[in-house]
Amino acid sequence: MATLAQSPNPDIALRIEGMNKYFGNFHALRNIDLTVTRGEKIVVCGPSGSGKSTMIRCINRLEEHNSGRIVVLGTELNDDVGNIDEIRREVGMVFQHFNLFPHMSVLENCVLAPMLVRKLPRQQAEEMALRFLEKVRIPEQASKYPGQLSGGQQQRVAIARALCMQPQIMLFDEPTSALDPEMISEVLDVMVTLAADGMTMICVTHEMGFARRVADRVIFMDRGEIIEEAPPETFFTASRNERTRQFLSQILNH
Amino acid sequence: MTDLAPPAPGMLEDLRRRFFASPLQALVSLLSLGLIALVGWKLLNWALLSAVFDPSQGAEACHRAAGACWSVIAARWRIILFGLYPYEEQWRSALACVAVVAMTVLSCIPAFWTGRRIAAIWLAGTTVFYVLMKGGVLGLSYVGEESWGGLALTLFIFVATCLIGFPLSIVLALLRRSELPWISRTTGLIIDAVRSLPLISILFTFAIVLPFALPHWLQGDKLYRVIVGSALFFAAYQAEIVRGGMQGVAHGQGEAAMALGLSYWQRVSRILLPQAMRNALPATINQFVISFKETSLVVIVGFFEIIASGNAAYGTGEWRFAYAEVYTFIAFIYFVFVFSLSRYGAFLERRMSVGER
Ligand SMILES: Nc1ncnc2c1ncn2[C@@H]1O[C@H](COP(=O)(O)OP(=O)(O)O)[C@@H](O)[C@H]1O
Numbered sequence: 041m042a043t044l045a046q047s048p049n050p051d052i053a054l055r056i057e058g059m060n061k062y063f064g065n066f067h068a069l070r071n072i073d074l075t076v077t078r079g080e081k082i083v084v085c086g087p088s089g090s091g092k093s094t095m096i097r098c099i100n101r102l103e104e105h106n107s108g109r110i111v112v113l114g115t116e117l118n119d120d121v122g123n124i125d126e127i128r129r130e131v132g133m134v135f136q137h138f139n140l141f142p143h144m145s146v147l148e149n150c151v152l153a154p155m156l157v158r159k160l161p162r163q164q165a166e167e168m169a170l171r172f173l174e175k176v177r178i179p180e181q182a183s184k185y186p187g188q189l190s191g192g193q194q195q196r197v198a199i200a201r202a203l204c205m206q207p208q209i210m211l212f213d214e215p216t217s218a219l220d221p222e223m224i225s226e227v228l229d230v231m232v233t234l235a236a237d238g239m240t241m242i243c244v245t246h247e248m249g250f251a252r253r254v255a256d257r258v259i260f261m262d263r264g265e266i267i268e269e270a271p272p273e274t275f276f277t278a279s280r281n282e283r284t285r286q287f288l289s290q291i292l293n294h
Numbered sequence: 295m296t297d298l299a300p301p302a303p304g305m306l307e308d309l310r311r312r313f314f315a316s317p318l319q320a321l322v323s324l325l326s327l328g329l330i331a332l333v334g335w336k337l338l339n340w341a342l343l344s345a346v347f348d349p350s351q352g353a354e355a356c357h358r359a360a361g362a363c364w365s366v367i368a369a370r371w372r373i374i375l376f377g378l379y380p381y382e383e384q385w386r387s388a389l390a391c392v393a394v395v396a397m398t399v400l401s402c403i404p405a406f407w408t409g410r411r412i413a414a415i416w417l418a419g420t421t422v423f424y425v426l427m428k429g430g431v432l433g434l435s436y437v438g439e440e441s442w443g444g445l446a447l448t449l450f451i452f453v454a455t456c457l458i459g460f461p462l463s464i465v466l467a468l469l470r471r472s473e474l475p476w477i478s479r480t481t482g483l484i485i486d487a488v489r490s491l492p493l494i495s496i497l498f499t500f501a502i503v504l505p506f507a508l509p510h511w512l513q514g515d516k517l518y519r520v521i522v523g524s525a526l527f528f529a530a531y532q533a534e535i536v537r538g539g540m541q542g543v544a545h546g547q548g549e550a551a552m553a554l555g556l557s558y559w560q561r562v563s564r565i566l567l568p569q570a571m572r573n574a575l576p577a578t579i580n581q582f583v584i585s586f587k588e589t590s591l592v593v594i595v596g597f598f599e600i601i602a603s604g605n606a607a608y609g610t611g612e613w614r615f616a617y618a619e620v621y622t623f624i625a626f627i628y629f630v631f632v633f634s635l636s637r638y639g640a641f642l643e644r645r646m647s648v649g650e651r
Pocket residue numbers: 063066068086087088089090091092093094095
């Protein structure tokens with residue numbers, strides 16, 4: 041494999057090489073290698089505490105990695121604050137608990153970053169926000185506050201808010217695990233649409249139906265390591281890895 | 295009472311159940327009612343019915359009357375409100391009070407809450423106050439800070455304390471949350487040290503002791519040193535209130551803002567502080583009220599604020615007996631300000647709870 045970043049390949053959205061992460065003495069991520077091309081959809085799964093969140097949070101520097109390299113859209117993630125800002129502008133993130141700003145209306149949530157970070161004029165930002173709110177099928181809630189919406193609606197607003205920055209990569213950290221069962225599909229449907237539009241997506245999720253429909257590759261993590269990496273069909277039916285099979289039997293028969 | 299007939303049966307029944315359920319309860323209720331009526335009557339009699347209002351009759355009329363001697367207020371209100379400020383110039387002090395109150399009221403109105411407007415209001419308000427009070431320009435005669443007094447001084451000290459202390463408290467609270475341990479610990483130490491001292495000793499230090507320690511050009515007038523001291527005291531308490539408010543903001547808020555690419559100051563000003571201040575609002579209003587009342591302590595370092603002016607108002611010869619009326623009057627002034635502050639706090643709380651379930 042060619043050494044990375046020297047000849048940046050425009051088709052590569054993300055490259056992680058030999059990445060390690062410690063929390064104090066605890067080795068949370070071990071030698072992570074991962075390459076994601078543009079437009080690719082990756083589903084990350086694995087038992088709780090295996091480091092899935094930590095891995096995707098390293099991609100936009102919500103966590104700092106201790107060794108190895110992360111290159112996002114040709115920009116190396118290091119202590120250079122300019123690089124961090126640049127990467128955060130291009131990488132959107134959706135959280136398990138939505139993390140909408142409760143003191144702002146839905147519309148304000150959506151226009152905040154485009155206006156402050158991308159310096160869009162308000163009118164343009166609002167037009168775009170309404171477009172994305174329509175895309176997540178919730179335009180009529182624009183003037184409400186997050187506390188007045190259901191969980192599924194809040195998560196769709198959170199997706200719209202991230203999209204308003206017009207990111208090239210979207211990270212999802214268990215976007216449906218805090219939702220009541222009847223609201224899961226409305227969020228997954230939005231994510232499927234987004235995938236169909238060609239967005240590069242890295243999703244931590246245990247929604248195996250979604251993985252089968254959308255993922256180009258499924259990554260299985262355990263104890264801070266990537267154990268297996270395979271297309272969904274192979275992953276679900278023909279995995280040779282003992283831990284993968286054990287995990288799959290647990291989540292499919294719960 | 296027949297016109298109250300429709301709700302009466304329910305109301306009477308309700309009263310009977312609440313206050314006259316048993317003979318003992320009825321007795322206690324009746325006794326309390328009698329006591330309230332008695333005290334109420336005495337107060338009314340003192341304050342209005344038997345009171346003397348006409349100052350032209352002088353203090354003599356008050357000696358003969360059984361009620362309050364409000365003529366002391368009519369005769370001496372100018373010394374209560376303006377202290378030792380030169381008599382012919384007291385209109386300036388009055389206008390200065392109006393300027394400070396106007397500035398405060400304007401900055402309480404949400405429509406003015408943009409950095410530029412607030413800054414303009416404060417700059418205009420303090421300039422008008424200062425020019426009016428001190429003079430020496432625009433044909434106004436010079437009046438040094440040592441002659442300021444009464445309500446104008448009380449308001450000035452309070453407003454200046456808040457204008458300096460409030461931003462300082464936010465800075466202190468942010469520093470205390472710093473990820474660099476030496477910054478957060480030092481800030482914590484300063485906050486705790488200031489909070490562990492009585493305000494009187496801080497005022498005393500800034501007014502009397504500091505001039506021995508500071509070079510002359512850094513000292514400023516005693517009034518400004520006292521304001522700095524009281525602002526520091528206010529900031530130390532308020533910083534802990536703000537920090538408490540910040541602790542109530544969910545961790546994910548900052549992360550979401552970071553993931554959207556917001557800078558540190560954008561995260562602080564748009565996400566952290568608005569939510570933290572909403573959490574901290576009741577305690578903050580409380581702190582403002584305490585601090586307004588504490589301005590009276592500046593009397594110990596020789597300032598003639600409203601209570602000291604009140605003492606002077608009845609302290610001379612003929613009105614010496616009328617201290618109750620003077621203190622009632624001052625209490626009323628305090629009440630007007632503090633009560634407005636509390637009501638404003640309640641308004642803000644309602645306003646800020648928009649969007650909460
Ligand atoms: N801020 C932190 N400090 C210390 N340990 C952490 C921290 N965040 C995560 N961990 C630990 O790192 C491991 C991986 O966590 P995480 O990435 O959240 O797992 P997952 O998302 O797969 O459930 C867990 O054992 C967790 O306890």
